Amino acid sequence: MLAVIGGSGLTELSSLGEVRRTAVRTPYGEPSGAVTHGTIRGRAVMFLARHGDGHTIPPHEINYRANLWALKEGGATRIVSVASVGGVRADLGPGVLVVPHQIIDYTWGRPSTYFEGGNVPVTHIDFTYPYTGELRQRILEAARAAGETVLDGGVYAATQGPRLESAAEIDRLERDGADMVGMTGMPEAALARELGLEYATIAVVVNHAAGRGESKDGIALDRIEAMLPETIGRARRVIETLVALA
Numbered sequence: 001m002l003a004v005i006g007g008s009g010l011t012e013l014s015s016l017g018e019v020r021r022t023a024v025r026t027p028y029g030e031p032s033g034a035v036t037h038g039t040i041r042g043r044a045v046m047f048l049a050r051h052g053d054g055h056t057i058p059p060h061e062i063n064y065r066a067n068l069w070a071l072k073e074g075g076a077t078r079i080v081s082v083a084s085v086g087g088v089r090a091d092l093g094p095g096v097l098v099v100p101h102q103i104i105d106y107t108w109g110r111p112s113t114y115f116e117g118g119n120v121p122v123t124h125i126d127f128t129y130p131y132t133g134e135l136r137q138r139i140l141e142a143a144r145a146a147g148e149t150v151l152d153g154g155v156y157a158a159t160q161g162p163r164l165e166s167a168a169e170i171d172r173l174e175r176d177g178a179d180m181v182g183m184t185g186m187p188e189a190a191l192a193r194e195l196g197l198e199y200a201t202i203a204v205v206v207n208h209a210a211g212r213g214e215s216k217d218g219i220a221l222d223r224i225e226a227m228l229p230e231t232i233g234r235a236r237r238v239i240e241t242l243v244a245l246a
């Protein structure tokens with residue numbers, strides 16, 4: 001079953017039928033909120049709001065381990081995450097949707113593995129390709145079917161937040177090869193891999209990154225808020241088509 005982790009601006013999937021919400025406890029504590037089970041055009045789907053139902057949990061305080069555990073326990077086998085990002089590459093301006101193909105992790109101090117503590121054997125996952133290729137392709141196909149333009153590929157830099165970056169930090173990310181920057185992509189992707197879940201992201205560009213384009217003199221946070229509903233609405237249409245085609 002497909003599960004959607006919604007980011008900023010996506011706290012629910014409007015078209016869900018037969019909704020049931022379950023509070024889940026996990027060995028890793030509480031997820032961000034109740035897991036919603038519903039259907040889209042007769043197909044089962046789960047949904048979890050990453051920042052909590054009231055959008056109160058900042059990126060570095062999200063219990064990523066509990067979130068993915070709860071979704072797996074509820075029957076999820078594949079996760080589509082929706083995440084807002086700033087565009088580092090010039091052509092990634094507000095309103096663009098991208099399915100990234102790579103990640104660079106700059107986060108720190110976040111519980112980022114299930115393989116620690118107690119008697120857990122030392123375990124390494126292969127993370128060469130952090131996103132599931134087949135799921136990425138399905139998202140791109142759904143986008144085509146929904147008539148939405150979605151870019152194929154890009155390097156997602158995961159920063160710690162919650163503050164936005166300095167212009168020099170964005171220059172560094174660009175030198176590192178990053179195309180977009182967000183705060184929630186890690187450890188989420190790695191934990192999904194550890195649990196054997198398929199995982200891919202729809203990145204929603206809501207601003208030019210610090211010092212770039214229209215953010216040359218600073219990031220207009222009110223513009224981001226204004227961008228979210230329409231852009232996230234397009235991501236939602238892609239997801240609804242994805243579920244219907246699955």
Ligand code: HPA
Nearest residue numbers: 084085086181182183209
């Ligand atoms: N930086 C980091 N995370 C973000 C940004 C940004 O510019 N925009 C949306 N999420």
